[in-house]
Amino acid sequence: MTAPEETPAQWHRVLTLLADISLFIGTRAVWSSAASHHLAVAAVISMCYASILATGVLTLVVRSARALARLDLTVLVTAVTLAYCALSVKHGFSDESILTTQAARELLHGRPVYGQPWPWLFGHGIAYTATVHGGYDFTYGYPPLTLMLTAPLLWAGHGALPETLVTTSAIVLGAVVLWRMLPTPWRSAATMVCLGFGMVPTYARLGYPAVVALAFLIPVVVRWTRMGEGGPADWARAACLGAACASQQLPWFLAPFLLAGVYALRRGELGGRGAALAVARIAGTAAGTWLLINAYFIVTEPRGWAAGIALPITQGAVIHGQGLVDISLYFTDGSDRLVWYSQAGMLLAAGLLAVFVLFVRRLGPAATVLPWCSFFLATRSQDGYYLLMTPLWLAAAVTVPPTVFTTAWQPRLLRGRPAARTALAATLLLPSLVAVTVAATGSPPLRMQALGSTRTPLTVETLTVRVRNTGDAALQPHFMVTTGQGMSRYWTVLRGPSSVPGHATATYRLRAPGGRLVLPAKGTRVRLRAFSASPMTLSSQDIRLERGTADPK
Numbered sequence: 001m002t003a004p005e006e007t008p009a010q011w012h013r014v015l016t017l018l019a020d021i022s023l024f025i026g027t028r029a030v031w032s033s034a035a036s037h038h039l040a041v042a043a044v045i046s047m048c049y050a051s052i053l054a055t056g057v058l059t060l061v062v063r064s065a066r067a068l069a070r071l072d073l074t075v076l077v078t079a080v081t082l083a084y085c086a087l088s089v090k091h092g093f094s095d096e097s098i099l100t101t102q103a104a105r106e107l108l109h110g111r112p113v114y115g116q117p118w119p120w121l122f123g124h125g126i127a128y129t130a131t132v133h134g135g136y137d138f139t140y141g142y143p144p145l146t147l148m149l150t151a152p153l154l155w156a157g158h159g160a161l162p163e164t165l166v167t168t169s170a171i172v173l174g175a176v177v178l179w180r181m182l183p184t185p186w187r188s189a190a191t192m193v194c195l196g197f198g199m200v201p202t203y204a205r206l207g208y209p210a211v212v213a214l215a216f217l218i219p220v221v222v223r224w225t226r227m228g229e230g231g232p233a234d235w236a237r238a239a240c241l242g243a244a245c246a247s248q249q250l251p252w253f254l255a256p257f258l259l260a261g262v263y264a265l266r267r268g269e270l271g272g273r274g275a276a277l278a279v280a281r282i283a284g285t286a287a288g289t290w291l292l293i294n295a296y297f298i299v300t301e302p303r304g305w306a307a308g309i310a311l312p313i314t315q316g317a318v319i320h321g322q323g324l325v326d327i328s329l330y331f332t333d334g335s336d337r338l339v340w341y342s343q344a345g346m347l348l349a350a351g352l353l354a355v356f357v358l359f360v361r362r363l364g365p366a367a368t369v370l371p372w373c374s375f376f377l378a379t380r381s382q383d384g385y386y387l388l389m390t391p392l393w394l395a396a397a398v399t400v401p402p403t404v405f406t407t408a409w410q411p412r413l414l415r416g417r418p419a420a421r422t423a424l425a426a427t428l429l430l431p432s433l434v435a436v437t438v439a440a441t442g443s444p445p446l447r448m449q450a451l452g453s454t455r456t457p458l459t460v461e462t463l464t465v466r467v468r469n470t471g472d473a474a475l476q477p478h479f480m481v482t483t484g485q486g487m488s489r490y491w492t493v494l495r496g497p498s499s500v501p502g503h504a505t506a507t508y509r510l511r512a513p514g515g516r517l518v519l520p521a522k523g524t525r526v527r528l529r530a531f532s533a534s535p536m537t538l539s540s541q542d543i544r545l546e547r548g549t550a551d552p553k
Helices: 010-022 027-037 039-061 066-092 095-108 145-156 161-181 184-195 200-205 209-222 233-247 252-302 302-309 326-329 340-358 360-366 371-374 390-399 402-407 418-440
Strands: 446-455 460-468 477-481 492-495 505-511 527-532 535-544
Touching: 010 066, 010 184, 010 209, 010 360, 010 390, 027 039, 027 066, 039 066, 066 161, 066 200, 095 145, 095 161, 145 161, 145 209, 161 200, 161 209, 161 390, 184 200, 184 390, 200 209, 209 233, 209 252, 209 390, 233 252, 252 302, 252 340, 252 371, 252 402, 302 340, 326 418, 326 535, 340 360, 340 371, 340 418, 360 402, 390 402, 446 535, 460 527
Parallel strands: none
Antiparallel strands: 446 460, 460 505, 477 527, 492 505, 527 535
């Protein structure tokens, strides 16, 4: 007599249904593009619509856990199909994808990859990365694994398609691995966070190397608390961590938290020496993998390679993002202490790591989320730094229960005095809050006034600006005009000094990038901005510059 099949839990049905629903997001836009030029792809997408609908019905009516597990697999297959359909008709081009593709071409031709400017790749819809030095960064600034994976696929298509094929395949493989490693009832959650919602797949179609890093981090983070126990899985996790760090810089911020957590867990079991050996084995394997991947570039172009992989930290890009830098960017007229945003981000990262070590029994489950908090204070605080790693949040939440940390070692500071321990944690985080306050309360060092312009009813060609330096230090201003979020291109100085001495006044005549600026519609906020590099400052001034108006005021 056969045993009755297990009835699935209602929350399992709901999770499968949510993953199924998440596949609707962004699919219509893909279908619209395919229906215009790729009818075969449009037909496949229509079949995916049918799969989504049928799965939605069956999810609510099947009576066995085995049948619902098969529907989880159906949702995954549908999501993978949609990911490649979207890639075939809506793969985009971003600065990261075109730089990686060009770097792969240079590698195949035996030419240097790092420190080589490729300005002809930009424009035509590809955003410029403006720096406070008054120029743009046209060089490749990522570890080399993604370009090495792209190089063999350059035959696959023109433009950045080979690189976007790598990143899309990476998130697909990452989703499959996460789906397979999670307990059966949770598998649709992997489909949802990796391929649903249209979040991570969009970044994959834009060719972000961080997607490759994410794929390598997934097997590391699933049950990461078992790291250091030994065995083949331990070596594999460490190698994947090294490969992730060789793909993009974001894993560099996660690795210290994982290693600190592993040390605390193993020390609670093996003692100090055993824990140190376990962590050393993991770190050594990860570092060896990282060095192996980077070896060719370390030998052939050591200085360029070192400067290139550190570029996101050293390039001096203008402030941008959805974090606290918006105070100086949008809500005030700037700051003469922008560098303190960077220091605040680094101080918060260090403070969070210290708090994590001191309170690992409580904070251990949050190891995959804490590292990204520091970017909210940094000068570049784009939401991609957070959402690209959200699949790791799920992987840890499902496979790393808080009970695992009950025996973890943590320092015996102020044991039995919860108020004092809370005060200690606050003290460790206070420097970052002080630093961001210093940055946000800075004053714009330059006072600017738009005096006049040469223009047509719809465009502006030149702008005359009077600048007064209210500070003591001489500043070299670089000007741009913005009409929305983000930064635009710098205006060319036709007349005016290279720098403005302290407490001095100067007049500049500026030419719009490309020879003209198309005026925005009435009611659009127009900001005249001036950046300087040493010290790093921003000064902004609203100006009246719209269609049909007289000269700006």
